[in-house]
Amino acid sequence: MDTPPPLKPRRPGRTRSTVVAMAAVAAVAGAVTSCSTDSDSDTSTPSFSERPSPPDTASFSGTAPSMKESVVESARAAASAAASSASAAASSFEASVSAEVERANKAAENELKDVKGQGNAMSDVSMTGKPRSGTGGLLVVLVNITNKTDSEASYAVRVDFLDSSGKTVETRYVGAEDLAPGERAQPLAVSRKPAEPPLTPKLSQAQRY
Numbered sequence: 001m002d003t004p005p006p007l008k009p010r011r012p013g014r015t016r017s018t019v020v021a022m023a024a025v026a027a028v029a030g031a032v033t034s035c036s037t038d039s040d041s042d043t044s045t046p047s048f049s050e051r052p053s054p055p056d057t058a059s060f061s062g063t064a065p066s067m068k069e070s071v072v073e074s075a076r077a078a079a080s081a082a083a084s085s086a087s088a089a090a091s092s093f094e095a096s097v098s099a100e101v102e103r104a105n106k107a108a109e110n111e112l113k114d115v116k117g118q119g120n121a122m123s124d125v126s127m128t129g130k131p132r133s134g135t136g137g138l139l140v141v142l143v144n145i146t147n148k149t150d151s152e153a154s155y156a157v158r159v160d161f162l163d164s165s166g167k168t169v170e171t172r173y174v175g176a177e178d179l180a181p182g183e184r185a186q187p188l189a190v191s192r193k194p195a196e197p198p199l200t201p202k203l204s205q206a207q208r209y
Contacts (some may be wrong), residue, residue, distance in 0.1 A: 108156035108175025
């Protein structure tokens with residue numbers, strides 16, 4: 001019977017190389033895993049911004065107005081706005097007045113500069129108030145002028161607007177030129193003052209010339 005040849009012993013150097021290589025791979029894999037975990041941990045960590053600091057009130061200058069000053073300023077602003085509104089409304093209401101009528105009113109003002117007293121034509125003139133509902137809230141007076149003479153004549157009329165104490169706070173002039181005998185004209189005297197406080201119109205002068 002043939003005896004099998006003896007087995008060759010394994011080379012110990014090759015086995016150690018394999019083990020070393022596997023250990024190196026494992027170490028690299030562990031390092032990669034560790035880096036990945038640290039990166040993920042950093043990404044998932046929320047970031048917080050620093051809380052804003054309150055303003056430094058010590059740098060503010062000036063003082064707040066008192067209650068009384070505020071009320072006074074508000075009242076002044078309201079009065080100024082009311083006066084501007086009344087003036088604008090008067091201008092709008094008078095916009096339809098013809099240039100000829102405006103010229104007659106200017107002529108009336110010039111004529112009355114040298115007149116003393118009430119003038120010579122108070123009996124030829126009267127006034128009628130117009131409802132505020134039709135004048136945009138303005139105080140408007142219809143001045144009725146009738147030539148009661150037997151010849152052609154022109155008229156100049158002055159209307160004063162008085163406050164509750166009887167003081168004249170506004171004056172308006174209206175006129176009518178070249179009225180034939182018996183002819184009548186009705187110019188308008190428009191106050192530019194606010195509706196409050198209320199004013200009273202007064203026929204102060206009427207001159208025929």
